[in-house]
Amino acid sequence: MIKVGIIGVGTVGASVINILKENADVISARAGVDIVAKSGVVKNLNKDRSSLGIKITDNVDDILNDSEIDIVVELMGGVEEAFEVVKRALKSGKAVVTANKALLAYHRYELQEIAKDIAFEYEASVAGGIPIINALRDGLSANHIESIRGIMNGTCNYMLTKMTNDGVAYDEILKEAQKLGYAEADPTFDVGGFDTAHKLLILASIAYGIDAKPEDILIEGIQNISQEDISFAKEFGYAIKLLGIAKKDGNKVELRVHACLIKKEEMIAKIDGVMNGISVVGDKVGETLYYGAGAGGNATASAVVANIIDIARSGKSRPMLGFDKPMEGKLTLKAPADIESKYYLRINVSDKIGVLARITKIFEENSISIESILQRQSSHDSANLLISTHKAYEYDIQNLISSLEKLEFVNFRPVMIRIV
Known part of the structure; x- marks a missing residue:
């Protein structure tokens, strides 16, 4: 039996626990072993979580020092505190699964060095339930990746879709997105492009071996887009989308996040609402497109549980960022x-x-x-x-x-x- 400890039992953490229980039969069949959630860590013990049926604590040591815990799932969010927790888990020999894109945007290469042969998985960190990490590391591993273009933030995509289809002004649709729970009270992380940038940096490391931080790349949001811009786009056959773009040009890779005018006939231009979509072009396979729910408790938890199953099957690590050894003719970041x-x-x-x-x-x-x-x-x-x-x-x-x-x-x- 594999026992799992979950640090951060919020919406996604609760969904992970429920999926492990509700789909136990198919999970056990696919993993070849039973997998159960043993305990979870929260910041506030006052909220009733008895329906989850596991031990709940506010002390991470109860998981990190528990010799029965095989896999630690980090869902606490943030960067530096999460980094310390994950480091401790790895150094104690426990496998780790995380959905924390900000953590990986800043510390992915350090964590790869610490993890070494210990399994470390992070499918849910990019595009929720879309298996883009495995697609890049495994399914497309025979290809040089020519480009990645992704709609990776459902909040921005929802807002731009409504602005285009319903003629709604930016300020009005932002208030609606906040009311619906798509945008936070302070929406800067989403509408400013930073959420997309964190995800892009993770994908670029897998595709190109690029070690860049958010401060190194071009990041812009959608705050200045108006109905005049939407009208121009329509008149000239474009859609406006916030894209994360990674593109190889010789021995350079350009990484950028910003609003784009895209021809309406392109597949990625047709992805509307809160959905995510990522186009990857390989030198041998051509273009492949990945579409699905990029956020939400069950969608993100689905990717987390898939990583738990992967670890349970083999118990071994694979190259965390896709490379067993550095590529010859190393690519560098374009200014x-x-x-x-x-x-x-x-x-x-x-x-x-x-x-x-x-x-x-x-x-x-x-x-x-x-x-x-x-x-x-x-x-x-x-x-x-x-x-x-x-x-x-x-x-x-x-x-x-x-x-x-x-x-x-x-x-x-x-x-x-x-x-x-």
Whole structure:
């Protein structure tokens, strides 16, 4: 019998316990051994959890020092405290399963070194119930990964879908998402792109062996997107999605998170609502697409339990981040300023003679070629210029925005969305 201790018995932790009980027959058949949850750790003992049918404590030592516990499931969240707990579990010889993307975004390589031959699994850390970790480590292991593009945050995808389909303003749909429980009271982690960035860094380590931190990559959210941008996207056949993008370019890998204009006919552009979807392109297999629930108690717990079953089957570790040895010709991170893309800009200007000529001149001075331009009246004395560009460097587009922002007839900082 395999005994499991769960540190963090919230929504996901409770779902893990219930799945282990309710699906015990199929889990035992697939694992070749019975698996039971023995005990769980919570911060607050006042809440009644008697229905779970396991020992509940507020002391992690009750799990970490329990010789009967074979697998520790870390669902406490956070970074540094969780890191210390997981380190202790691994050093005591216990296998670990985690759903903690923030922990892995900062400490995945340290944990790989500590774990060595001890099983450490983390499928639920990216895209909830979608088995993208196993797909990259196992199913696509014969491929050089050319690119990864993912909708990995259901909150942002829900908001952008409603803005597109129902014409709802950003502030209004954010309040609705908070009311429905999709967004936190402080939604910055989701709408600012940081949640997606943590997940992207994990996938990039498996695909490319890249050791980067969130501070090293380009991260932007969806806070500045308006109905004017949605209208432009529709007119030119695009959908707007928040994507995490990893892309190999020679011996460099670019990692970025931001809103994107994507052609509507692409499969990933059709993923709406709270669902997640990740496109992976391998040099031999071509494009594969993974779709499903990216959050929620049962979906995330499903991935956690799948990892527990994997460990129970073999009892051995596999390369945590996908590589038994470093690749020859090691890939390095491309500087954000060197990334190339097409761009869309919304520039709100005073409606005066000569403004358009001045704007186009500044584009020319920054070596950026305009592909299309529309003018939409914003008020009786101002207009929005909606401009798309040919390919340009991130460095040049940021200089352009800084130059435009200083002009006396530009009313506020231009809004920019990259075109994928």
